[in-house]
Amino acid sequence: MSRSGVVGHGGRKGWQTAAMRHTARRMLPAALVVAALALSACSDDGDGGGGSTPDDDPQAQLETAADLLNEASSVTFVLEGDDLPDDGTVVVGGEGVAVPPSSFEGEIRIRAGALPATIKVVSVDGKLWAQLPLTSGFEEVNADDLGFGDPGLLIDPDRGVSQLLTSGTEITAGEQVRVDGDVYDQVESVLPGELVGEVLTIADPSADVKAVWALDTETGQLRQATLTGPFYDGGDEQTYTVRLEKYDEPAEISAPDS
Numbered sequence: 001m002s003r004s005g006v007v008g009h010g011g012r013k014g015w016q017t018a019a020m021r022h023t024a025r026r027m028l029p030a031a032l033v034v035a036a037l038a039l040s041a042c043s044d045d046g047d048g049g050g051g052s053t054p055d056d057d058p059q060a061q062l063e064t065a066a067d068l069l070n071e072a073s074s075v076t077f078v079l080e081g082d083d084l085p086d087d088g089t090v091v092v093g094g095e096g097v098a099v100p101p102s103s104f105e106g107e108i109r110i111r112a113g114a115l116p117a118t119i120k121v122v123s124v125d126g127k128l129w130a131q132l133p134l135t136s137g138f139e140e141v142n143a144d145d146l147g148f149g150d151p152g153l154l155i156d157p158d159r160g161v162s163q164l165l166t167s168g169t170e171i172t173a174g175e176q177v178r179v180d181g182d183v184y185d186q187v188e189s190v191l192p193g194e195l196v197g198e199v200l201t202i203a204d205p206s207a208d209v210k211a212v213w214a215l216d217t218e219t220g221q222l223r224q225a226t227l228t229g230p231f232y233d234g235g236d237e238q239t240y241t242v243r244l245e246k247y248d249e250p251a252e253i254s255a256p257d258s
Contacts, residue, residue, distance in 0.1 A: 056173070056185070058171050058172060058173040058187040059171050061185065061187055061215055061220065062165045062166060062168070062171065062187055062189070062213060062215075063165070063166055064220045065162075065165055065213065065215055065220055065221060065222040066162040066163075066165040066166045066222075067162075068219070068220060068221050068222070068247075069155070069161060069162040069165070069221070069222055069244075070100070070157045070162050072100070072155070072247045072248055073099070073100070073248045073251075074097055074098065074099045074100075074246070074247070074248060074249050074250070074251040075097070075098050075154075075155060075244050075245075075246065075247055076095070076096070076097050076098075076244070076245040076246040076249070077094075077095065077096060077097075077098055077104075077106075077151075077154055077242055077243070077244060077245075078093075078094075078095045078242070078243040078245065079091070079093050079094045079095065079240060079241070079242050079243075080092075080093045080240070080241045080243075081093055081238060081239070081240050082238065082239040082240075082241070083236065083237070083238045083239055084111075084232070084238055085232050085233075085234055085236070085238070086113075087113065088112075088113075088232065088233075089110060089111070089112045089113075089146075089147040090110065090111050090147070090232060091108060091109070091110055091147060091148045091200075091201070091240075092109040092110060092111050092116065093108075093109045094106060094107055094108040094109055094148075094151070095107065096121070096151065097246075097249070097251045097253070098151070098152070098154045098155035099155070099251050099252070099253050100155050100156075100157070101125075101155070101156060101157065102123070102124075102125055102126065102152040102153060102155065102156040102160075103123060103124045103125070103152055103155075103253040104121070104122070104123040104151040104152040104154060104155075104253070105121070105122050105123075105253045106120075106121060106151065107119060107120050107121065108121055108146070108148055108151070110146070110147060110148070117133045118133075119131065119132060119133070119146065120138070121151060122138060122253065122255065122256050123150055123151050123152030123153075124152065124253060124254065124255050125152075126150070126152070127140060127255070128140065128141055128142070128143050128150055128151075128152065129141065129255065129256050130146065137256075137257075138256040138257075144201070147201060148200070148201055149197070149198060149199045149200050149201055150199075151199075153198055153199050154199055154242075159198045159199070160198070160199055161199065161222070161225065161242070161244075163195065163198075164191055164195060164196065164199075164211065164225070165213065165222065167191060167192070167195055168189025168190055168191050168211060169189065169190050170188075170189060170190045171187065171188070171189045172187070172188050172189075173185070173186070173187055173188075174186035174187060174188050174212065176217075177214055179214060179223065179224055179243075182216075182223070183217060184214040184215055184216060184217060184223055184224070185214070185215045185217055186212055186213065186214055186215070187212075187213045187215065188210070188211065188212050188213075189211045189213070190208050190209070190210060190211070191208065191209045191210075191211050191227070192205075192208065192209075193205045193206060193207040193208060193209050193229055193230070194206070196209045196227060196229065200227070200231060200240060201231065202229060202230065202231050203230050203231060203232050203233045204229075204230045207229055207230050208229065209227050209228065209229035210227070210228045210229065211225060211226065211227050211228075212225070212226040213225055214226075221244070221247060222244055223243065223244055223245075224241065224242065224243050224244065225241070225242045225244075226239060226240075226241045226242075227239065227240050227241075227242070
């Protein structure tokens with residue numbers, strides 16, 4: 001009886017050992033698959049992996065943004081100044097819609113000393129009309145006399161913002177930035193003051209202007225331009241931020257009634 005009991009106990013041990021070996025054989029292929037997948041994921045994160053994505057070329061990003069701006073049927077521009085001098089006539093800001101090749105309708109906010117004023121403007125094909133404070137109609141004016149550049153040039157492909165996008169030097173990729181809840185790529189460049197003076201009056205055209213471009217990560221469109229340079233006399237630098245909104249909205253601009 002005791003021998004039979006020993007034999008029965010050993011039989012159970014042998015059955016359990018065989019079952020464990022069978023289970024291990026079934027688990028081994030699955031474990032190998034998991035290990036292979038893990039190694040593949042690690043290799044993709046490395047420099048030589050097939051899943052890595054090269055960094056965008058900042059020069060190519062600016063060229064794409066310029067092409068998209070030139071192809072737009074309209075764009076809304078919003079301009080804001082910062083660190084502006086207290087004396088003289090300065091452009092505080094402005095907004096309006098631009099239609100190619102060189103038309104603009106909106107308003108420019110200026111400050112003459114302590115006196116602010118808002119001037120409605122219309123620019124069509126190199127001619128600028130303004131409704132000056134305390135007047136009821138538009139009259140043809142010279143932008144330089146009012147202390148700002150012709151806003152119709154903002155969308156001009158040869159002299160406007162798209163030209164600034166592709167005319168910089170020292171082009172580098174910057175950190176991403178969040179603007180009104182949206183995340184944009186940033187590209188930095190240095191622009192010749194003379195070219196910037198085509199769209200914004202600048203005191204020293206021979207000086208460099210630092211530019212920071214915010215580009216839509218999905219569309220590649222330019223969404224914001226921040227320009228810093230000597231726009232006014234006095235030795236200090238000022239900053240103008242231009243936001244670009246509402247690409248391709250229906251718009252039509254014509255000369256105002258005289």
